[in-house]
Structure formats: structure tokens, C-alpha cells
Amino acid sequence: MAGIKDVARLAGVSPATASRALSGNGSVSARARQAVTSAASELGFIGSYHASSLATGRSRNVGVVLPYVNRWYFSTLLEGANAALMDAGYDLTLYDFQGDRYRETVLGDFLLRKRLDGVIAVSLQLNEHEVKQILSAGIPVVGVGGPLPGMATIRTDDPGIGRQATEHLISLGHTRIAHIGGEHEVGRYFKISTGRRVGYEEAMADAGLPLRDAWSLVSDYTLNDAYAQAKHLLANAAERPTAIFAASDEMAAGALLAARDLGLRIPDELSVIGVDGHEMGEVLGLTTIDQFARQQGTRAVDRLLAQLKPGAEPTEPADELVQTRFIVRSSTAAPYIRARSR
Amino acid sequence: MAGIKDVARLAGVSPATASRALSGNGSVSARARQAVTSAASELGFIGSYHASSLATGRSRNVGVVLPYVNRWYFSTLLEGANAALMDAGYDLTLYDFQGDRYRETVLGDFLLRKRLDGVIAVSLQLNEHEVKQILSAGIPVVGVGGPLPGMATIRTDDPGIGRQATEHLISLGHTRIAHIGGEHEVGRYFKISTGRRVGYEEAMADAGLPLRDAWSLVSDYTLNDAYAQAKHLLANAAERPTAIFAASDEMAAGALLAARDLGLRIPDELSVIGVDGHEMGEVLGLTTIDQFARQQGTRAVDRLLAQLKPGAEPTEPADELVQTRFIVRSSTAAPYIRARSR
DNA sequence: ACACTGAGTGGAAGCCGTTCCAGAAATTTC
């Protein structure tokens, strides 16, 4: 394997000049640059990643930490981050917590090995000690999905989303509106789901509509679980809501399938609205609020790389809201009034 | 930041001994080891990843290359690989081609920087030049999803899967069976889809059943596209097949939704079978062939790490078949015979 | 007692680029 010394020798210059010519740092005469580059390509020279990282202290490598790769939101965001990093010539090191299974391992062992230039942490709720731990490593972090004290963050306005979705249903004339979201309590992760639930509750309260415990479902964000919950919810005709606001499109799809299996007509007998912008929603005719997951990924990368630019000074960590888009499809409509239509 | 020299000094030994004590290579007296480890933890010492990689030539880092992170099969396999790598203390560097968009970049720039101990290439069809390129980097590769000349591989028996799925439908009494799969031609990727299609065609031929061009659909493996294709296929009642074999569960789901939107009863008027073992299949009642994507990921890691063990000698690259499991649910049944049931 | 192991240790030479420093060469300035 050819090293930079070999290149230098063949080009008739010193390793120092060869290094400058190849990296573009420092000034090199046109002739020397030409000689070096052609020597390098002749030898098929590829610089040693580790040697250069050791010498410069930068690794052109960003870590992405998330709780589940195989959930739509995360994998889509990851795809966006991957594209942006690749365009910038950065590697992406993936850390999938798999719930909480690898939480300690990632936080303790992996993140601290001084091998990443920066970290993007998605839907990750850190406690004080963990924040300290990461900041002590001295690498920039961008958090996605919730406020992370002392760090740059990107997030959606979850109470706003919950409110918007709920108000859409209310404006259609619904009064019996259920919600399927994540856990109530402030857990280890960002309280996305809580945020959306809060928006739902506020919108209901503002409209003077009743909240019922039975209509406030907690799910693990999977289609299957939402299906099961919705089926149970909808089984009792008397207690049945006329609309469901699900905190994700996958859960909304579960609700839709449950309704179908119960023989309910959509949207006449049940309106459903989700959040995400999942492609599947097109086919299902699902009304949703697109949160542009892919763009969240690219945006997180942009902000992280901005912090990594040589000149860049530690701007105070800003909290940035990402845009969303309301998409009305055929899963929501005015409630079907038996009396009127007969 | 404390370096190993600081640890050595505090422990009263040389850096050489400190290194041996911490890495476990070479012999160190119990007393020295004790002194070093306590000095290390007192100083909060974390070894420099790049320095150690440079010195040893190994980086405890494996690359995973795949065409789409946000497709069920790939993200599930990735999750498995991630878990296995994390357990072994390895980092995972992700390269998502995003179709072919980053193909050249990944192959040319990233893979060759001597920064990975090994590579797992999923559903990646390499041409001769590319194989040579990768092998020239001298790092072990495990291919998943198809035979890769000269490399260790893991794959499903796709013709067998296609045959099994088709024979299931035939044994139920179907004769009008359509297939939705990937592209016919040998593309840049593994010919999974082609393999499954071949199995389908063979099974049909063996049973003396007719193949029709109109019943052989090519899709891009997304739910939405399969939905569109199936809707078109099923629209014409006269030409309609009584069963569809889809090469993936997401496509099968698309077909199911299309059938539902056309008012067809499942499985009476249409049987559908998929391949994957997607969780969503439980709710849809989808008959499928589970290919244990997650295990494919862990297995690929196991085989790769076996090659990385110090002692391990380059065994000849074996081609390994992964198991599958047939799961019968409610989306397949005997065809509904109008004449008989009236 | 005497040569013979083998565990344990420190010194120093790597691994392979990058960059500081100082000096040489080419420009520019007046």
C-alpha cells in the first residue's frame, strides 16, 4: 500500500508538500500540485484515515443516535441525514438504542471514544448526568425531537400539531374525539407524544368538549398495538368516538384497519387523522400532518456541520422549530348523523 | 484529557505496561494491572480511538452497505446487525446508497479509506470491477441477499420461496395466479426478485398452469406502487386472477388494500401471499414466508467477526442459505367457486 | 549449585499523516 512518502518521492517533493497538495491546506505551486496529484493517482494512493484523524483531531465522522431504526420516522430521518452527510464527505456511525437496551453501552462506551466530530441525537431524553457526560466529551451535539438543555435542537411544535389535528376534527363537527399517543409520563425519551396529547387536550378544552379516560389511549407507536387498542375502543358502539387523532401515521393506519375489520365505514362512521407524512397514507387516504422527517435529518446535519466549520464559534445553542404541512385526504369528514340522513 | 502516559505515571509503571494492562495483551502482574486500572479510572482515562487504530491497524468498526434504510427488510436486518455489533463492541458505519444515488461515492471514496475492519453488503450487486476494487482494499466482506463471486454470502433460497408460495396457492386449488415482484432484468442489485419470480414460473409450469404477461407485474417494492399495480390488475373482473403472490409483504399489503378498495372479499375472492414476516402482516392476516430479516443481520455479523478473529484464516468463502418459515394466516384460502356456492 | 525456562517490565521504534518553523525562492514595492 502506497503511503504519502511514496507519493512524495515519485513526485519529487517532500512529504510535507505532498500533504499540502493533497489536502489543499497551505500554499503549493501549481507545478508541485500537478506532480503530486498525478503521482498519487498513479500509485492509487488513499490516505490513511486513522493517521490523518490522529494528526488533525478531526475524523469526518458523525454519530447518529436513535431509539429504533426500523420505525418510519427514524429511518426516514436517518435517510435524510445520511444523504446530507455523504454529500459533505462525512461518514455516519449509527447507534440504535433499540428501546433502552443499548442505552448505557452507547452513552458510556461508544460516544466517548473521541472518534466522532459530532453527534445527532434523535428522540433522546437525557438526564442531567448524561448531558454532562456528553458535553464533557467536548463534541457538538444536535438534538432532534425535543428540547435538550444546553444543546442545539430541532423539533416540531408538538402541542401545536396536536391542537391543529384536533381542531380539524372539531371544525368538521366532531365532539367525540379519541386520541392514541405515547406514554403520559415524562420518560427517558422526549415527550413528543405528551406534547401532542397536550395539544389535543387543550383543543378539546377550548372547544368545551369532554375528555374521557377511555378515549385517551396509550400505545407503543406500532401499527399492531394501535390496531389492538383501536379495536377495543371501537368495539362498543355506545361508547364509540366518531373520530380518532393518532400521534403517528402508523398508529392511524392501525386504527383504520381496526375500523375496517369492525365493518365501520371511513370516514362516515369514523374519521382518522395521523401525524407523519408516511407514504402509506396516500393509499389509505389518510389525513395527516406531514412533519418532513427526511428534511429534519438533513437540517440536523446542516446545523451540526455549521458548528464544525473551522471558523465557527459556539453560537448559543438554539432551539429550532421545523415546519409541518396539513394534508387533507379522505379519512376525515363530518360525522355521519344517523338522524339527519334517514 | 488524560493520556496513557499520565495513567502510567500515576500507576508507577511504563506506558508499555499500562497499555498491556488495559488491553489485556501480553502479561502483566496482578499488582501492576490493579495499579493501572485504578489509575485509569481515577483519571477518567479513555484511550484515543484513532491512535490505537493507527497502531494496531484495526478499528473495531464494520461498514454496512444497503440500498434503502427505510424499507422494512433493510431496516430490520440493520437492527439485527446493529445489536450483534454492539454486543461485540464494534461500531457500525452506515452507507445507504439510496437506490443508486450514492453508489459510486460509497464504493469509490468511503469503502477504501482503510477505516473499516469489514463490510456487510446487503442486496448489492457488484460488477467485476467493483468486486476487484473492494477485494483490493483487503478487508473481509459478507454479502447478504445473493451470491457475490468470491465473497462469503448469506441468502434465502429465492426460487424455493417463490415455488413454495406458488405451490401453496396451487394446492388450495388456484389456477389463476398473478405475481408482483421486482424487475426481470439482471440489474445492479441482487436478483432476489428474479429468483422468486423464477420459482413462481417453475411452479406454475410444473402444475401445467398458464402464465400470462398481464399477471406478471413488476413493481419497485413499495406498498404504494404495488397498490397501483394491483388495482389495475384487479379492475377487470374477466381477466382477474384468484390469487396474488407478492415478493414482499409490503407489496402484498398494497395488493390487499387495492382489493379492499375494489370491494373484493379476502380470501374468498382473492388470496394474497407475501414474503418477509413483516409485523403488519399479523393485523392484516397476511399469509407469508418469514425470512427472519433480523437474524440475517446478526448472522452476517457473526460470520464477519469470525473472519476477523486473530487466528481465523481465510476460509474459502461459503454461500449460506438462511431458513424461512411458512406462516399461514387468513389471506389465503381455496378460491370461491361461484357455481358451487349457489 | 547451575543452566534453563518463562513471566514481567521498560525503552524505543513504529503506525502515517499534518503542521510548525525556518529558510529559500519568487514577487512586489518604491
Add this chain to the structure above:
DNA sequence: GAAATTTCTGGAACGGCTTCCACTCAGTGT
């Protein structure tokens, strides 16, 4: 045309850990 810059260049010192080599010393065998 001399002085002042600016551009280029090579030597050498890093970056931080690992490991080869040589050597000490305690334990083994006879």
C-alpha cells in the same frame, strides 16, 4: 536595483497508543 513581502518548500516534531526487543528476576529441573 535594493528592500520588503509573499509564496513555496523541506526538516522535524508531533498525535497517542502498541508492540518488538532486550533484559531482569523468580521459579524449575537435575
